Amino acid sequence: MEIPQDRLYSENHLWVKKKRGNNVLIGLTDFGQLKLGEIIDIELPDEGDEFEKDEVFGSIESSHGVFDLVAPVSGEVIEINEELLDAPDLINEDPYDEGWIVKVKISDPDELEELLTADEYEEITAGEEILTEEEEFDFEEEE
8 A cells, every 4th residue: 555755644544645725635645545445436626616624525436326526625726637537547556647537726724734744644644444335334325
């Protein structure tokens, strides 16, 4: 399992990579995509949409069900990865590059300090197992 050092992480298995200015890319971690299994559909916000930290901004449908994407930071969507609309399995194939989800202009850069470093994220995932389809899944399932 890969956990790049150049990103920050949320407990909801999303990564955040700083770009120029107050822009960040957000995507699903390698661990998150392994837990979800085969991703078959994704619902993304529209460019210009704004959301607050810990708010649902989209969803991913996988072989295990439909799960919410919970915002690791507050901000405005300035770009979505439109390739995911036709090929959501890019997240499974390349979660850290081609499989990024949204580019966001963050409204509160201090929120980045609340995210986990790669080492901290590795610690919290170390005790978790990748589940098979027969086992219970513990992502927040959409209601």
